Amino acid sequence: MDADVIVVGAGPTGLMLACELALAGVRTRILERRTEPQRHSRALSLHPRSVELMDQRGLRDRFLRLGRTVPGWHFAGLRTQLDFSSLDSRHGYTLFLAQARTEAILEERAYELGVEISRGYEILGVRQDGDGVEVETRVPAGDTETVRGLYAVGCDGGRSVVRQAAGIGFPGTDETLTGVLGDFAVVDPQPGALDAARARGVIVAPLEEGLTRFVYLDPERIRVPAREPVSLEEFRASLTRISGSGCGVAEPRWLSRFGNATRLAESYRSGRVLLAGDAAHIHFPAAGQGLNTGLQDAMNLGWKLAAVVGGWAPPGLLDSYDAERRPVGASVTENTEVQTLLAELTLVPQYQHPAAALRKLLDELLGMEQVNRRLADQVSALGTHYPPTDPGADRLVGRRVPDVGLTTAGSERTRVYELLTTGRFVLLDLAGDPALRGAVDAGWGSRVTAVTVDTHDEHADLGGVTEILVRPDGHLAWATRTTDGAVRSGERIQALTAWAGTPSSRS
Ligand SMILES: Cc1cc2nc3c(=O)[nH]c(=O)nc-3n(C[C@H](O)[C@H](O)[C@H](O)COP(=O)(O)OP(=O)(O)OC[C@H]3O[C@@H](n4cnc5c(N)ncnc54)[C@H](O)[C@@H]3O)c2cc1C
Structure with a gap:
């Protein structure tokens, strides 16, 4: 094998995914057609959830140093802006940063983590069998070469060759504007x-x-x-x-x-081939969401694919990537269609008058806190929620964990996002169980960071919670409110096994 995972495309999605895989110890190689990084920047915005992700990987300062923050963003070009500053995040703003800079930071990080980036490699096709994938590539000298891996991920943009080679449909609408x-x-x-x-x-x-x-x-x-x-x-x-x-x-x-061609892949996975970013969804760049969605796809996929390669993934984990991220892609494509329609109506002479009235009405509605909040949650992606498969799960499960400041039982001052920088699960015990650390370390020590919390900053969402398990991508896998130590211990083992796999004797 030339690599465990072959990532096709060194755009923002491919670079982010490669960083996630390499952080988890996966041998990762990116194959990129361009011989040099892209100089021009399509995207200029990193919305709150994307900045949070960078914070969860220790990259926050590299991004903030280069960008400029603005308190919100537009929706459909309406005068009233989406207000991100009132959202529940340390990063309630849009970071105005050129795409080329985002890519440069992620590429630098990818090299630090040992990712192999092969530029001037154009993918011509992908084949797969039960054991792995073969990626056919035109190499810089002009010859073709076959690169082998266990899995391939198409992060190769809207015209994705990987998607076509995997036979994944890309239904939607053609460009009209x-x-x-x-x-x-x-x-x-x-x-x-x-x-x-x-x-x-x-x-x-x-x-x-x-x-x-x-x-x-x-x-x-x-x-x-x-x-x-x-x-x-x-x-x-x-x-x-x-x-x-x-x-x-x-x-x-x-x-x-x-x-404004708008399309969503029929599936984000076909066997050993997966799709992320523009390879999986394209739409008009309304409210600046494409790159952000690609980064968030990568964050969702990276640890799951690493778990499969590492041999500890619980059943169904990799399929949950499609189940969780395709609905997000569908909702992004839908909201961009709404925005584009509004823009188009404004430009067509016979609709100009009613369209102006509609915009006025929508502007007024956006001025209402609840309406603004509803759309801000969506565009910022802070509202992204992966519905739990267990109907009895706590209401927090599937939501993003808030970045609460805390003091550990060892008197160390930290915050949840700092604990996530290693890319492992984080188990937070808020009820002071002295046996927790030992129990977790014995079975899941290499995959889970267990922390007993002495005190934590007040946060409404965590009120009444006695223990939470946070996934490597910062979403809640499990939460409990029971104060009965024995019940909690049983629930914990179930949750760890369901998410972080069977306990390993080597941990
Ligand atoms: C005008 C405009 C403004 C935008 N503004 C924003 C914004 O403000 N915010 C936002 O979030 N999004 C914005 N977007 C969308 C954003 O630019 C894309 O969503 C983002 O670039 C997608 O990243 P990606 O890595 O998935 O794909 P890409 O950036 O397209 O990267 C794909 C990579 O794969 C490589 N590749 C392609 N085919 C092959 C092959 N056969 N072999 C090897 N390599 C290959 C390409 O060279 C490229 O490097 C905007 C888009 C446009 C058009």
Whole structure:
């Protein structure tokens, strides 16, 4: 075997997944078609849950150092913003950070963890049998080579060759509308022109290295196919049509057209081949969710695949990746369709009047705390909840664990996300069971960090809980409120076996 897991694609999803696998000790190799990292950035936003994930892996400061925080994000370009600052998170903001920077940080981390990254390797096909996968690759010299692994994961974007080779369908709708983006070194120095453009719905945002990004939907050009290149003349003409001036744009670094084709993979797994990120879901980039969803796919899949490779995965664990993440992909694609429809209605002359009335109404609704909260939970992904298979499970099971500060029985001050940085399960005993550590270490010591909590910061969700088991991706696997030590010990063994596998005598 050349590697345990072959990850196809070194975009944000592939890099994140490779980091997760390598952290868990899996021999991981990324095969990437590009010879150099991507210079241009499609995405500019990391929403709260993604920043939390970076915090759970000790990468928070690398990201925060390079990005800029903003308190919320737009939904469908409505004037009233989604308010992330009131959400229950230490990271209640969007981190404004170019995709190329996100990829650079993750690539640096992947190298630190020992991931092998092979650039200039284009995947042509994937075959699988009962023992493993064979990935056929065109190598930099132009020859073809077969790379062998136990599993392959397609993180190779919307046109995924891996998905096609695995015969996984990608149903959905074709592109009907396109938008345009441009990154410029020179813009009109007077703020008036840029303000006028913003007032007419053009997104104008400063990027690093003195560049300015413009994004617009030109009513006269929304039916132009995404594959048609954008010229500077077209860009200036569109800006002038929309906002009254070309905003002095010059020296473009990147001009691109993107569309609203919306598709969701029929399945995220076919045997030994799995899909994550854009390979599994594509949609219009409304509210900046694609990259974020890909990172969260990777976080869900990494530890499960590592458990299978490590030989300790409980039955059904790997299939829970599809069961948990495909509904999230479906809900993201749906909300982007709603947003795109609203944008399109605003641009079609016969609907302009009612569309303006609809936007006004929605703006008012977004001003209501509960409505804003409902959408903020979704776009931030803090509301992502994996429904438990056991109907009697505690109401917290499947939700993300809050990053509560705590003092351990050994008087050490820490917080839950710090405990998660090793990528293992975390078992928190909030009722002071002196036998806990020994019991867990004896059976699951290599997979579970057991901590007896002396005191913890108040948190409504943890009120009344006596013990919780947190999965490596930061979601609750089990929670109990029983104060009966014997009952708790029995429940704990069941939960550990169900999630972290049968106890190992080698632990
Ligand atoms: C205009 C625009 C703005 C956006 N803004 C945001 C935003 O603000 N926030 C957000 O969350 N998302 C945003 N997105 C979406 C985001 O860019 C994507 O969701 C994200 O890039 C997906 O990451 P990925 O790693 O899954 O796929 P990709 O980034 O597409 O990476 C796939 C990788 O696989 C490689 N590859 C492809 N085929 C092969 C092959 N055959 N062999 C080997 N390698 C291969 C590619 O070279 C590439 O490196 C935006 C998208 C657009 C178009």
